[in-house]
Amino acid sequence: MILSVVIVTYNNRTEIDACLEALDPTLASCEAHLHLVDNASNDGTAEWLQAARRDLAGRFPRFDLILNRTNRGFTAAVNQGLAQCQGDRILLLNPDVIIPAGVIPLLLRELDADPQIGVVAPQLRYPDSRIQPSCRRFPRKLDVVMESTGLVHLARHCGYRDWKMREFDHRTSIYVDQPQGAFLLARRQVLEQIGLLDERFFMFFSDVEWCERIRAAGWRIRFCSEVFVYHHKGASIRRDRRRMLVTSTRSFIDYFAMHDRTPRDRLGTFFIALLLRMVLGVRWLAETVRKS
Numbered sequence: 001m002i003l004s005v006v007i008v009t010y011n012n013r014t015e016i017d018a019c020l021e022a023l024d025p026t027l028a029s030c031e032a033h034l035h036l037v038d039n040a041s042n043d044g045t046a047e048w049l050q051a052a053r054r055d056l057a058g059r060f061p062r063f064d065l066i067l068n069r070t071n072r073g074f075t076a077a078v079n080q081g082l083a084q085c086q087g088d089r090i091l092l093l094n095p096d097v098i099i100p101a102g103v104i105p106l107l108l109r110e111l112d113a114d115p116q117i118g119v120v121a122p123q124l125r126y127p128d129s130r131i132q133p134s135c136r137r138f139p140r141k142l143d144v145v146m147e148s149t150g151l152v153h154l155a156r157h158c159g160y161r162d163w164k165m166r167e168f169d170h171r172t173s174i175y176v177d178q179p180q181g182a183f184l185l186a187r188r189q190v191l192e193q194i195g196l197l198d199e200r201f202f203m204f205f206s207d208v209e210w211c212e213r214i215r216a217a218g219w220r221i222r223f224c225s226e227v228f229v230y231h232h233k234g235a236s237i238r239r240d241r242r243r244m245l246v247t248s249t250r251s252f253i254d255y256f257a258m259h260d261r262t263p264r265d266r267l268g269t270f271f272i273a274l275l276l277r278m279v280l281g282v283r284w285l286a287e288t289v290r291k292s
Contacts, residue, residue: 001030003104004087008077010039012095013048015232019093020052024059025101029110030089033062035081039071062086075206079196090191092207094182094282096232103227107185110224116188117212118219121179123170124229131170132231134180135223138162138212141256141272148275176223177215181207182231186214200258203244204251209258242287249280 005023023032038046046067057063064084068077073099078092089108093099103122111120124132143163146152152162161167162178168174186209192215197206211221254274260266 001089002033002087002200003027003030003089003091003108004033004035004085005091005093006035006078006081006085007047007095008037008081009041009043009045009112010071010074010077011041011043011045013041013045015047015096016048018098018278019095021058022098022100022219026104027100029105031061031087034060034131034207035066035084037066037081037186039074039077040068052235063291073199073202075201075203076199079199079204081283082191082196085188088188090186090188092181092184092186094231097182098230099183100229102186103229106227109226110222111185111187114120114220114222115220117187117222118214118217119179119184119186119221120220121183121185121223122274123223123225124182124233125228126178127230127232131228132233133164133166133168133170134143134182134231135165135168135174135176135178136180136208137161137163137165137168137177139252139255141268143174144252144272148279171225172224173225174223175220176209177220177221178211178256179223182233183229190214190217190219200254201251202247204248205255206251209255226263242284245280245283245287247275252276271291281285 007019023034036049038049040046049065050067053063053065066080083091089111107120107122111117124134124190126132140163146155146160146162154161156162156166194210194217197210199206201209214221251270253276256269256272260269
């Protein structure tokens with residue numbers, strides 16, 4: 001079996017070395033191809049990857065390094081890596097993830113146990129071993145209203161199940177709509193049937209939309225609580241948080257807009273966009289005060 005691993009870096013110099021170092025012991029049971037794409041990092045990541053090129057080429061039967069001259073966006077960079085993949089299984093991996101030994105073989109067995117499973121994802125944990133919430137339902141416009149107005153906490157006591165799955169403790173293996181895109185292990189058949197990620201999304205929500213297409217095509221997505229990886233959540237995002245707030249808000253609006261079919265749908269998206277931009281203004285101001 002060949003496993004193709006796609007990693008996109010952007011100013012991840014402090015994380016990528018540990019990520020790659022952890023890959024070796026967990027990939028011993030299969031032939032692994034590594035596809036690294038750097039999105040014009042300015043913190044020394046690209047230079048480090050260049051220096052490590054020979055070592056990485058010796059550790060992986062196939063190693064590709066793409067150094068973008070400009071930041072093309074996370075989604076476009078992932079697609080650059082996916083276009084190079086030839087493996088039977090494909091792993092989309094964030095550079096701030098550390099994979100303990102033995103995780104990959106267990107997840108491959110989970111994937112092979114049921115031909116209807118198209119994607120598997122492990123439990124995510126913070127570096128201090130606390131469980132990190134990572135599973136969500138596909139978002140609805142009602143979720144935005146409930147979240148933005150603070151009514152979600154009251155509604156949960158009345159049986160409301162929000163898109164962030166706050167009622168789920170992530171200690172049980174279940175089928176889900178969308179696990180976090182930090183670690184997604186997929187069959188090649190899924191990529192061949194569903195296609196690449198949607199580059200209308202610069203960074204956020206491309207994994208959500210991809211999972212939606214996967215589910216719509218009849219595949220199942222499995223969250224496996226029996227195995228875990230460590231995830232330094234939002235390592236790149238924290239370095240430019242205000243810009244990421246704007247990008248995520250725009251992507252959230254675009255996600256709803258792409259599902260609009262009727263004038264009523266478009267009117268709903270218009271009001272959701274207003275609400276999200278109001279929330280963005282508050283969060284932007286709070287972040288500005290925090291940084292000052």
